[in-house]
Amino acid sequence: MNLALLAVRGLTKRFGAALALDGLDLEVRPGEFLALLGGSGSGKSTLLRLVAGFEVPDAGRMLLEGRDLAGLPPHARPVGMMFQSYALFPHLTVFDNVAYGLRREGTARAEIGRRVGEALAMVGLEAMAGRKPQQLSGGQRQRVALVRSLVKRPRLLLLDEPLAALDAGLRERTGLELRALQRRTGAGFVMVTHDQAEALALADRIAVLEAGRLAQCGPPAELYERPATRFVARFLGAANVLEGKVRADGAVEAGACRLALPHGAAPGETLAVALRPERIRLLPGAPPVANGVGGVLRDIAYRGDGWMALVALPDGAELRVALPVGAAPPDPGSHLALGWPAEALVALHA
Amino acid sequence: MRRLLILLPPLAWLLLLVAAPLLILGLIAFAEAGPGVPPFIPPVAWAGGPAWQGSLESLGTLIADPYYLEAFLRSLLTAFVTAALCLLLAYPMALGIAGARPSWRLPLLLLVLLPFWTGFLPRLGAWIGLLRDGGWVNGVLCLAGIGPLRLLYSDLALYLGMVHAYLPFAVLPLATALLRRDTSLEEAAADLGAKPLTVFGSVTLPLSLPAAASAFLLVFIPAAGEFVIPELLGPPEAQLVGRVLWGEFFQNRDWPLAAALALALLLLLLPPILLFQRLGRRA
Incomplete structure (x- = not known):
C-alpha cells in the first residue's frame, strides 16, 4: 500500500477525567474523502483539533506524509481546517479573508489577486469579493470558508461539520459541490459529521468513532451492508440487533426469531445479528419457521418514502420494519407475519 | 400605558437629576455675581412678566482670559495621557485575565476591583507617604546614593495617582470583550499560517478596538474634570479645570463663572465622545 497521507497511531486525549480519544488508530489515504462519523462525545472533533495542532495529545503519534506533527505549532502545519462556525474574519472583506493565508506565505500581490480570483470563481462568488462576511447568506459564507481553507492548496483539509449550519435544501447540493471540489483539488478531505446520510453519500470511506475508539472503517456500502459491531449497525441505518445462542443446526435462537445465517455459526456461542428494517417483508399467511416471525403492530409512522412500523414480538422484543408506500398500511393492533432473506442477516463481532 | 409606566422612573430620573440641574447651571452661567445667598442675581426676574x-x-471672561483656556487644554492633555497610559496597561492585563484558567478569572477581576473597596483618600494619602521628600521611595533612593528627588507635587506623582485611580475602568470593558471573543477566529488565523504575534495584530487587536475605545472614554471623561488627584499629588502649576472650578466656586464665590466653566467642559467633552463612538461603531 502506498504511504498514508495521514497516519494516526494510538492517539489519546483526556479532558480532565473524560477520555476523548482512547488509543485511536486511523489512516487517511492521499486524495481520499474520509468521513468521521460518530455521536456527540465520540471524539471526532477532538481528532481534528489534534491534527490541526490546537490541542496536544496525551499519547500517540500523528504522521503527515511520514512526518511527525508533534511539536509543530498550528501555523507551521501544512493542514487546512474549515470550522463549523466558518470563523470568517468579520472585519475583513471576502477577498481579504481568502487572501489571508496567501499573505502569510508572502505570496506576490499579483499572484494573490489571481489565486483569490480563481478560488472565488470556483464557487461563483467573484461578485462578492468586496463584501464583508455579515453581508453574505449562510450558503455564501460556507463557500467563502471552504475556499479560504483551500486556497493555500493544503494536502489535507479538515472539515468540522461543514454542512451542519445550512438549510436542509441547500445541504445536499452543497455536499455534492464539496465532493466535486475535493476531486478537482486532489486534496485529502477529512470531514467530521454526525449525519450518517451525509457520510454515506459523500465519502470514499467512513470511519465510525465510538467513545474515542475506531469502531469500523471502510467504504460506505461495506459499512452499511456488513457492519462489524452493534454500534455501527445501529448508528448507520438504525438496524435491528437480535441476539441469541447458536443451536446444533447452526441457526441462532434469538427469542421468538429463529435466524438461519447464510454461512452458519459455531454451535453453542452467543451471537448478535443485524437485520435492516428495509430487508424485512410483510408476508401473507403464516410466517416461516426460520427467518420469519409473527408479531403485533404496535405503532406506525409515515415517512414520506414509506412507513416505519414497530412490531412487538411474542418474547416482548420489538422489530423496526420499513414498509414501502403503495399498499395500505396495516392498522395498529393487527397481527403480521414477517420474513427476510438469509443474506439480510449480518453476524456482528461486538 | 404599561410602556409609559416602565419608562416613567428613568424619565423622571433624567429630568430631575440631569435636565433640571443642567438648566439651573445654564441659568447661573448667565447670571451676574452679587452678594447674598446664593451669591448671584437671578438672570430672569419677575416684574409683572419675565424680565x-x-x-x-x-462667558466673556472665560473666552478673554487665557488662564481658563490654558486650564482646559491642560485638562484635556492630562486626561488624554491618563487614558492612553491606562489603555496600555489595561490591555495586557485584560488579555491575561481572559486567557487565564476559568477558575482564576473571577479572582483576578476582583483583584483589579479591590482598590475600590478601600477609601479613595487614604489611598492617595499612601501615595503621598511613599513619594514625599522623606518618604519610602526617597529613603530607598538615598540608600542607593541617589536623591532625594522631588517626586511629590510633580507630573510623575499626578499620573501615578491618575492611572492608579482609573485603571479598573479601563480593565473591565476590555476584559469583558476579550472574554467574549470568538477564539475560533484566532485558531483559523493560525491554521492559515499566521504566527502568534501576527494573529494578535491582524485578528485579536482589530476586533477589540470598540472595547478599547470605550475603555479609553471611560477613563478620559472623568479624568478631564478630576479635582482631588491634581490637588493632592500634582504640581502647583497644574491648574486643571477641576481645580480652577473649585477655586471659583469656593474661594472666589463666583458661581456664574464656575457654572460657565462647567458648561464649557461639558461642551468640550462632547466632540471626543462622539468621535470615539463613531470609531467604535465602525470597528
Whole structure:
C-alpha cells in the first residue's frame, strides 16, 4: 500500500477525567474523502483539533506524509481546517479573508489577486469579493470558508461539520459541490459529521468513532451492508440487533426469531445479528419457521418514502420494519407475519 | 400605558437629576455675581412678566482670559495621557485575565476591583507617604546614593495617582470583550499560517478596538474634570479645570463663572465622545 497521507497511531486525549480519544488508530489515504462519523462525545472533533495542532495529545503519534506533527505549532502545519462556525474574519472583506493565508506565505500581490480570483470563481462568488462576511447568506459564507481553507492548496483539509449550519435544501447540493471540489483539488478531505446520510453519500470511506475508539472503517456500502459491531449497525441505518445462542443446526435462537445465517455459526456461542428494517417483508399467511416471525403492530409512522412500523414480538422484543408506500398500511393492533432473506442477516463481532 | 409606566422612573430620573440641574447651571452661567445667598442675581426676574437682567460677563471672561483656556487644554492633555497610559496597561492585563484558567478569572477581576473597596483618600494619602521628600521611595533612593528627588507635587506623582485611580475602568470593558471573543477566529488565523504575534495584530487587536475605545472614554471623561488627584499629588502649576472650578466656586464665590466653566467642559467633552463612538461603531 502506498504511504498514508495521514497516519494516526494510538492517539489519546483526556479532558480532565473524560477520555476523548482512547488509543485511536486511523489512516487517511492521499486524495481520499474520509468521513468521521460518530455521536456527540465520540471524539471526532477532538481528532481534528489534534491534527490541526490546537490541542496536544496525551499519547500517540500523528504522521503527515511520514512526518511527525508533534511539536509543530498550528501555523507551521501544512493542514487546512474549515470550522463549523466558518470563523470568517468579520472585519475583513471576502477577498481579504481568502487572501489571508496567501499573505502569510508572502505570496506576490499579483499572484494573490489571481489565486483569490480563481478560488472565488470556483464557487461563483467573484461578485462578492468586496463584501464583508455579515453581508453574505449562510450558503455564501460556507463557500467563502471552504475556499479560504483551500486556497493555500493544503494536502489535507479538515472539515468540522461543514454542512451542519445550512438549510436542509441547500445541504445536499452543497455536499455534492464539496465532493466535486475535493476531486478537482486532489486534496485529502477529512470531514467530521454526525449525519450518517451525509457520510454515506459523500465519502470514499467512513470511519465510525465510538467513545474515542475506531469502531469500523471502510467504504460506505461495506459499512452499511456488513457492519462489524452493534454500534455501527445501529448508528448507520438504525438496524435491528437480535441476539441469541447458536443451536446444533447452526441457526441462532434469538427469542421468538429463529435466524438461519447464510454461512452458519459455531454451535453453542452467543451471537448478535443485524437485520435492516428495509430487508424485512410483510408476508401473507403464516410466517416461516426460520427467518420469519409473527408479531403485533404496535405503532406506525409515515415517512414520506414509506412507513416505519414497530412490531412487538411474542418474547416482548420489538422489530423496526420499513414498509414501502403503495399498499395500505396495516392498522395498529393487527397481527403480521414477517420474513427476510438469509443474506439480510449480518453476524456482528461486538 | 404599561410602556409609559416602565419608562416613567428613568424619565423622571433624567429630568430631575440631569435636565433640571443642567438648566439651573445654564441659568447661573448667565447670571451676574452679587452678594447674598446664593451669591448671584437671578438672570430672569419677575416684574409683572419675565424680565431679562442677566449678563454675558462670565462667558466673556472665560473666552478673554487665557488662564481658563490654558486650564482646559491642560485638562484635556492630562486626561488624554491618563487614558492612553491606562489603555496600555489595561490591555495586557485584560488579555491575561481572559486567557487565564476559568477558575482564576473571577479572582483576578476582583483583584483589579479591590482598590475600590478601600477609601479613595487614604489611598492617595499612601501615595503621598511613599513619594514625599522623606518618604519610602526617597529613603530607598538615598540608600542607593541617589536623591532625594522631588517626586511629590510633580507630573510623575499626578499620573501615578491618575492611572492608579482609573485603571479598573479601563480593565473591565476590555476584559469583558476579550472574554467574549470568538477564539475560533484566532485558531483559523493560525491554521492559515499566521504566527502568534501576527494573529494578535491582524485578528485579536482589530476586533477589540470598540472595547478599547470605550475603555479609553471611560477613563478620559472623568479624568478631564478630576479635582482631588491634581490637588493632592500634582504640581502647583497644574491648574486643571477641576481645580480652577473649585477655586471659583469656593474661594472666589463666583458661581456664574464656575457654572460657565462647567458648561464649557461639558461642551468640550462632547466632540471626543462622539468621535470615539463613531470609531467604535465602525470597528
